[in-house]
Amino acid sequence: MKARRVLQPIWFSSVLLPFLNRRVKDRFVGGAFFLITILPFAILLVVIVSLILRTQPILSAHSIGELLTGQKWYPLKGQFGFFPFIAGTFWVTFMALILAVPPCLLSAIYLSEYCRPRISAVAKPLLDLLAGIPSVVYGVWGMVAIVPLVQVFSSHVNKWLGFIPLFSKNNPTGYSILSGGIVLAVMITPFIIAVTCEVLRTVPDGTRLASLALGATKWQTIKYVVLPQTRSGIFAGVVFGASRALGETMAVLMVVGNVAKVPSSIFDPAYPLPALIANNYGEMMSIPLYDAALLGAALVLLIIVLFFNLISTIALRHIIGRSKI
Amino acid sequence: MEPHIQVRDLNVYYEKIHALKDIDLEIPRHQITVIMGPSGCGKTTLLKSLNRFLELNESTRMSGNILIDGEDIYALGVDVTEVRKKAGLLAQHPFPLPMSIYDNVAYGLRIHGMCPNGRSVDAKVQHYLLEAGLWEEVKDRLHFPATGLSVGQQQRLCLARGLAIEPEILLGDEPTSALDPISAQHIENRLMDLKNEYTIILVTHILRQAKRLADYVVFMYLGKVIESGLPGEIFDNPQEERTLAYLEGQF
Structure with a gap:
């Protein structure tokens, strides 16, 4: 040997x-x-x-249609409807995008078009740092800082705008879609800014100079020359951010309330798919079909995220391919 | 005749590099002034100081004055977009804007609000494409992307685009160096036609081009203007040793 x-x-x-x-x-x-x-x-x-x-x-x-559209989740009675979870996932993601996208685009434009190189040399690594914070830390921050704030904010909004279903308060706590959306928005911000900056950089400087040489202002140059050329890439960045938000688990489940009901207001709690799986897998596994139902939820989540990633990859390839010509 | 552009005691620094040293120049109206010299001598920097492109780079410092029609373009309160509208630039490489051929020419008209009623845009686009010698080649595909044109056509499109904002001065930064000989000749012919209406300043390191086009010659070396004058004097009877050395191809 x-x-x-x-x-x-x-x-x-x-x-x-x-x-x-x-x-x-x-x-x-x-x-x-x-x-x-x-x-x-x-x-x-x-x-x-x-x-x-x-x-x-x-x-x-159960049939696939029955599972995907089923509104009731009572594992003990053998009822497994995924719809509240799918709806919750999209509500929280959509909320996050609404909050994150406008400021992200503006700061990406500022960082790559307006500010001095020295500022962007400091700001970009700081943003990367933001991307490296563990999601459980964001979750705790959401619980101690955002949830109480949303609780107070929601009562005020309810007083004035409560007649609109989207803003009515049916939930005394601050654990809600809005809280989840805020935490997620902060989490996806560095990704959207980074992708957008990268995309804006695909526009050659000569093109900007050509516009400036004609006496265009910086803003005219951005609006008529830079942005039209990069629209699909910016879209890709947003979808990329969305696909991260869809799959985010820890931070969201800590602030979103986790109630298996289709939400109707931004102050309602929700129960996104990742939270469902993380909270329940490994417990009460003796219930028949429970294990299969949770893995089904995982499959649905995987398909949704893959689909979003695919869209953003195709859109990015489109713009990067074009800039090489 | 009073000069169109006066450069007075111009000094430019990039970080610690002293790129232009004590430049004093008078550039005549409605003539082609050729700035020549070996690469790195500050030709392009001088050109960029005329349309205030230098300030796009934050590490640049400058002192001195540049007067166009007697007015200091660096004075406080001067709108930089107005300066650039007055002094159009034809860059070394053509960069068509990411839009159609038509919109490339109409772009300048639109951003300056020069065509309040839309109808006259068509006429102006045609006029400036004709003036740049491109109309016949593109009249059937005006609404196609400008990137589909050949490089030579793109450069003529850039010329049309620059003319459309009705500048008084045309700055050419080696505008033919990226082009094939036939396209280059096209551009040269256009410049010859245009000099009756525009003050043209052309940076080049092609000696023969300088001889063909120049009405007035400026020779630069290592950030300084060594000699300037009429082509007959500079080319045939240079007063400076360095000019002679350059003309003989020593650097």
Whole structure:
């Protein structure tokens, strides 16, 4: 045994290697790197296939349509409706986008078009730092800072605008879609700004100078020359932010209330898909079909996020491909 | 005749590099002034100081005055967009704006509000495309993207675009250096036609082009104006050793 362990490298280098000429070695190395590169895709495939397989029990008990549109979630009675969770996911994400996108676009335009290079050299790494904060920290911040604020704010809004269903307060706490949206908005801000800055940089300086040389102001140049050219890339950045928001789990479940009901107001609690899975998987697993239902929820979430990622990738490729011409 | 542009005691620094040193120049009206010199001598910097492009780079400092028609373009309260409207730029590489051929020419008219009623835009676009010698080639595809044109056509489009804002001065920063010989000749011919109406300042390092076009020559070296005068004097009888060395191709 011992001798063999020592001999193995010698056997490899003196016996096998001389038979492998350079081209064979090259192909071998290329093949190995290829295998390692496709591994992530293989893992994605395995995840999808295993989710589909484990979801089978509930799919044979209920139809897909029934699951996706079902409003009732009573695992003990065997009722598994995903609709409140899907709705909750989109409500919170949409809220976050409404809050995040306008300021993000403005600051990205400021950072890449207006400010001195020195300022953007400081601001961009700071934004990256923001992206690195663990999501549970955002969650705690949301609980201690945002939720109480929203609670007070919602009573005032309810007093004046309560007759509009979107702003009515049916929930005495601040744990709500608005709180989740605010926390998520802060979390996706660095991503949207980073992608937008990157996209704005695809516009050649010569094009900006051409517009300025004609006596255009900076704002005219941005409005008529830079932004029209980068519209699809900015859209990609927003969708990219959305797909991050859709899948965000920890920070959201800490502030969003987690009530399995379709929300109708921004002050209602919601129960997004990631929160459902994280809160419940591993508990009460003796309930029949519960495990399959939660994995079904995971599959739905995965499909939604993949779909959004796909859109943003296609839009980004479109603009980056064009800027190379 | 009173000069159109006067440069007085102009000094420009990039960070610590002294790019232009004590420039004093008088540029005649409605003639082609050619600025020549080896690369890095400050030709382009001088050109950029005339349409206030220098200030786009924050590390640039300058002192001195530049007067157009006797008015200091760097004085307080002068609208920089008005200066740039007066002094159009033809860059080294054509950068068509990301819009149609028609809109490229109409862009300047629109941002300056020069066509309050939309109808006259058509006529002006046609007029300036004709003036730039591009009309015949593009009249059937005015609403196609300008990026579909050849580089030579794009440069003529940039010329039309620059003319459309009705400048008094045309600044050319080696405008033919990225072009094939035929397109370059096209541009040169246009400039010859245009000099009756515009004061043209052309930066070039092509000696033969300078000889073909110049009514007035400025020779620069290492950030200084070495010599300036009529082409006959500069080319045939330079007073400075460095001018002679340059003309003989020593640098």
